[in-house]
């Protein structure tokens with residue numbers, strides 16, 4: 001048994017295939033149909049206006065100009081002017097409403113998407129490509145917005161084509177037939193185009209995501225990049241990815257270039273045919289000059305809507321591809337979930353006793369489990385140090401206590417209740433983990449500390465900072481607790497960052513505080529003061545210290561030695577120093593090398609020391 005089962009969500013993401021996206025696109029408009037509907041209505045009013053005025057122009061020529069009836073001419077020209085005003089107003093209403101609905105949908109989707117991302121398991125985020133996620137938040141949501149924004153006009157255009165087709169056929173079946181014979185060609189070409197461009201657009205979006213990933217990775221690891229002189233390597237990677245994006249974009253461009261001549265030329269061919277056949281009909285007195293003029297005007301008016309059908313197809317395809325990419329994430333369900341009602345239990349009173357029983361856990365896709373049938377008892381109020389060689393599973397134990405992952409088999413309890421039966425928020429509030437690398441958010445020192453407890457007073461902030469040995473350097477910052485730090489603020493040293501992270505955790509007052517190499521960048525004297533301060537503050541709560549430093553470990557009541565995912569010895573620091581060669585070796589205190597794989601030891605001093613076989 002290995003996996004926590006958390007890889008499923010990440011894998012399912014690709015299961016949506018090439019099809020779909022429609023229902024998500026429609027559902028995203030829920031709550032906005034009125035605005036979007038008004039926009040469509042305005043677009044239809046615009047269509048009605050432009051479909052009518054060639055008729056009026058034709059009448060103005062036939063009934064006004066050729067009959068020299070100035071009153072009629074004035075009437076029709078006046079009506080054309082009125083329609084112009086209607087057209088202008090309709091266009092304004094359409095733009096305003098589709099602007100509103102599309103921007104609102106985009107903002108809502110972005111918020112929902114972000115909430116979903118935050119809700120997904122750590123296991124998902126371990127595996128996912130961050131560039132792909134960034135590209136979905138920006139590029140894909142923009143494509144959906146662009147489609148929703150343009151849909152009413154495009155619906156109007158489609159109606160314009162249909163309405164004009166009917167008008168032309170009624171006005172003159174022969175000339176109408178000539179004008180419309182090209183329509184099926186346009187529809188078929190658009191359909192073929194759509195089938196070709198859709199997969200290419202999907203690949204292009206994916207490649208763009210990969211590109212964003214390379215940039216994101218390089219920027220977030222800029223120190224390592226520069227430190228190792230790895231600029232060249234990253235430039236090569238970016239170069240390859242930029243070429244891949246270019247190639248996919250070119251495939252889309254080629255498809256467009258192949259089809260757009262057809263879509264552009266057809267209306268012109270129609271114009272030529274109409275004037276040829278129409279001229280013949282006028283010369284033989286089958287139709288009037290005004291009617292031919294109306295046909296010409298209609299065809300010129302139709303050129304835009306006809307060409308926009310091609311564009312509409314591309315935009316729709318882009319929006320569908322993007323919808324699928326967003327939907328794929330929105331459909332993922334976190335595996336770390338609230339307990340079902342019949343199992344749910346509130347967190348009972350307690351001091352933070354943690355118990356691992358028969359726990360097996362492996363990261364998704366990892367060849368071996370990190371913990372296999374793992375047992376560990378941490379008493380409430382105990383200060384325990386987890387020690388072990390690198391990769392032995394210490395941080396994994398910390399992550400499991402905070403329920404960042406669920407075990408594959410076995411159970412982990414907090415004060416007697418299985419973590420899976422407690423509300424997730426209760427577990428996260430009860431267990432505070434401070435890592436070696438701490439993220440500082442973009443904001444002031446105070447903002448960053450209040451992440452630990454939103455309502456903390458200034459006095460409490462200062463007290464937490466004092467205990468974490470951070471007060472002195474915060475006071476020396478240009479604006480003290482109001483100094484901007486994080487992404488766009490002041491850079492802090494590793495030790496200063498760690499101390500702020502500690503203060504943040506102290507402020508949260510968790511029942512179990514896990515310090516995962518959390519003071520590694522702080523000097524030994526300060527570290528001692530910090531741990532003693534935290535110990536006094538935490539009182540009878542549990543502290544789990546993960547460290548490689550003997551002086552830090554010595555502060556714990558009890559030390560647990562992990563090796564290859566098993567507890568191999570427990571006892572006080574002094575006891576283990578005396579009894580366990582492996583312990584001395586892990587702390588770098590033993591002179592001689594041990595035989596690899598030797599993990600069973602006979603306790604030199606059994607009193608108080610518990611050695612276990614792995």
Ligand SMILES: Nc1ncnc2c1ncn2[C@@H]1O[C@H](COP(=O)(O)OP(=O)(O)OP(=O)(O)O)[C@@H](O)[C@H]1O
Nearest residue numbers: 126363366370388389390391392393394395396397
């Ligand atoms: N997110 C992850 N995804 C896949 N494998 C992981 C992940 N985190 C840790 N591992 C693997 O699990 C094993 C245990 O890692 P863990 O970080 O728990 O060890 P550790 O004892 O804390 O090591 P260190 O002292 O170096 O911090 C290692 O083999 C590691 O490669």
